[in-house]
Amino acid sequence: MSSVLKIFSYLPNPRVWKSLIAANIGGVEVEIVGDKPGNLNSWLWDFDARELLEEEKTEDSPHLRKGKRGFAGALYKTDDFLKSHPFGTVPAAFSPDGEIGVFESNSILRSIARSSKHETLYGRNDFEASRIDSYLDANLVFAREAQVYLLEIEHLTKEGHSRMTSTYEFYLSGIETSLSRNKFIVSDCLSIADISYVCDFAQFLREGHYLETITQKGFELISDNLSQEYPLALKHLLDLSEYEEFSSVMGSYLNWYKRN
Ligand SMILES: N[C@@H](CCC(=O)N[C@@H](CS)C(=O)NCC(=O)O)C(=O)O
Incomplete structure (x- = not known):
């Protein structure tokens, strides 16, 4: 199995489960990074997502954004994250080299199915x-x-x-x-x-x-x-x-x- 997608999200998240179930069925490897929903405001939203140090969560941080949907208050999203994920949402998937962002859980699911050799997951024709x-x-x-x-x-x-x-x-x-x-x-x-x-x-x-x-x-x-x-x-x-x-x-x- 080769690593296909990296997914950053709050966890657990039924929208991420779509990909995990498809990965199980299709024999595809997925890397998942994330934390409890309430902790994602302490994370840097990025291909290299990570927990922020307390001193990095400042009002003048270049990554500071306001949550738009489902998150209230401050979030820390890098410019690169927003280039890959212009709507700024999670789950946020990335190609293994981080070059291509795939958003919308159904599209991330499609991506897993496309990578799989399974005969029917994404249809027979x-x-x-x-x-x-x-x-x-x-x-x-x-x-x-x-x-x-x-x-x-x-x-x-x-x-x-x-x-x-x-x-x-x-x-x-x-x-x-x-x-x-x-x-x-x-x-x-x-x-x-x-x-x-x-x-x-x-x-x-x-x-x-x-x-x-x-x-x-x-x-x-x-x-x-x-x-x-x-x-x-x-x-x-x-x-x-x-x-x-x-x-x-x-x-x-x-x-x-x-x-x-
Ligand atoms: N239809 C999208 C929904 C994704 C979505 O709305 N995610 C919300 C959290 S539930 C989000 O990331 N919000 C970021 C924000 O509030 O800035 C999907 O299936 O992936």
């Missing part, structure tokens, strides 16, 4: 690969809405809840229809569309941790009737999460959900 891209794009729209919903859940509004509800229904009904035709999302073989779905949907289900907050505001859990409305999508999530290549990465992340 160009059209199947494009169909997989279609699912990854649909997944990103869902995941972005889910990100906003989860980040703002303490201040949830009627508009926010209703917007997430329609995004959820749109995405889940597409996944359900797909699974009524094939064993996996795209075909009868596992692909990165399944991996992306599992990681982002498992993360969305964390809304269940905010049940009290949501009901106190007069709303219902969006996924409340998941098992009745989208049984195939739920079964697919739970079945895949038990595959060794998934469970070794996701650990006990879904256990609370399975117990409900």
Whole structure:
């Protein structure tokens, strides 16, 4: 196995799990660097990411930036980091020489699949690969809405809840229809569309941790009737999460959900 990508992120992060699961299945080596979410403001965001010394975290640091999405307050990102990652987000992947930045967890996932010799991860032909891209794009729209919903859940509004509800229904009904035709999302073989779905949907289900907050505001859990409305999508999530290549990465992340 040769080292393919280096990924910098907060850890654990379901968006990084996508790549780790694909790497497990595809026999690709990935290097992961990072720390707990709350500690990334003490790190230098760079190809050579590292923990900063206390005296380096100054207001006149050339690397000082303001967090834009999910991070409040100061972050330390180098100019080179922002050249490679113009949106300044993590997970942030780099080619082994650090020359090329790959951002967006679905694209990092694609990169792993491209490096792998696996026959079906990124489709068996160009059209199947494009169909997989279609699912990854649909997944990103869902995941972005889910990100906003989860980040703002303490201040949830009627508009926010209703917007997430329609995004959820749109995405889940597409996944359900797909699974009524094939064993996996795209075909009868596992692909990165399944991996992306599992990681982002498992993360969305964390809304269940905010049940009290949501009901106190007069709303219902969006996924409340998941098992009745989208049984195939739920079964697919739970079945895949038990595959060794998934469970070794996701650990006990879904256990609370399975117990409900
Ligand atoms: N859709 C992106 C989401 C990445 C993202 O939004 N990352 C946030 C943290 S959750 C970030 O790095 N924010 C940097 C900042 O706040 O400056 C993906 O899947 O990679």
